[in-house]
Amino acid sequence: MGGNRKVAFDFETAPDNPYREEDRAALDPARAHIVGCSFSVKEGTGIYVPIDHRIGTNIDKDAFFAFLAAFLMDRSIIKIAHNIAFESSMAYARGIVIQAPVYDTICASQMSLKSIYDFRKLNESGLKRLAEELFGEPLPSFSSVTDGKHFDELDAQDSETVRYGSADSDFALRLYHKFNDWFDRYLPKHRYIVEKIESPTAVYLGIMKANGIPINLPLMQERKMEAETEMERIRKEIEFIIG
Incomplete structure (x- = not known):
């Protein structure tokens, strides 16, 4: 990380073997695993670390997850993600609880104005939509990249795999700066809400998703x-x- 204290990250996941044919299993921490992870510390850049691809070369899993645990539990680093509840649920399934400070750019999106009068809604806060709306950069869809495959079936060293895998952390970092600049100028208290209330809460919502809740x-x-x-x-x- 080069000593950077603001680091964006993002997981790519795929279903476990018993659930390969089940719809949306890749989004369920009880039925899926982490395939790769990207990091960004500078806008316009990112790295993709393949962990469990079936094609290509992967990093040593034990070494990577030891590093990931240290990173996610480091209280001196701001961990930035778009929809951090998902990353939290997948990390928790590996026995890792993400520690503050954290920043969820999907929360920030909903605390910012899209026009003079209207705040963005959840369905207006997807990363691909924000990338095009705020930065003028369209991102490829998951389906266009995977072409019906699971993410772990893509070649880990293919340029399109790396580009897609890196883009989410890159744009999460860009949104972090974009929204914070906007908050500081127009609604400083909303930045406090995102950083101190909404984002930490999202981490625990991810844990609740992984654990389930009694009813x-x-x-x-x-x-x-x-x-x-x-x-x-x-x-x-x-x-x-x-x-």
């Missing part, structure tokens, strides 16, 4: 029935008022 199903069903009864009462009251 009281009978109680939830009871509350559902109560809500439906109340909605029906309100509906009848409105009908009576308006005739």
Whole structure:
């Protein structure tokens, strides 16, 4: 990392063998594994580290995950990612809890204005959309790069694999600077919210996703029935008022 204290990172994942045919399994920490990881410390640059590709040369897994744990738990480094909840869930599946300081650029996006009056919504905060909207640089889609394959089936040394794998961390770092410049100029308190509240919370949402959460199903069903009864009462009251 060259002593840099602001480092963006991103995981590429693929389904475990029993789940290769299941839709979206690559996004589930219980059914997927980390295939590669990219890092960026300077805007416009990034490196892609292949970990578990089936084609090409990979780094030594044990050495890499030891490094990854040290990096993600280093409290002197700001760990930057776009949708850090996902990286958190995958890291936690490896026994790693990402430590603050952290910065989630998808949270920052939703705390910034897209126009004079409107804040961005979650569905307007995808990395590819922001890259084109804010930097004028269209990024290739996952499907166009993988062409129906899982990411671990791509050649680890192919230029398109490396380019796609590196782009997310590069643009996460660019967004970090872009949004912070905007916050500092217009809404400084929103930067505090992103850095101190939203981003750390996203890390623990990822852990919750990996662990699952207990629910009281009978109680939830009871509350559902109560809500439906109340909605029906309100509906009848409105009908009576308006005739």
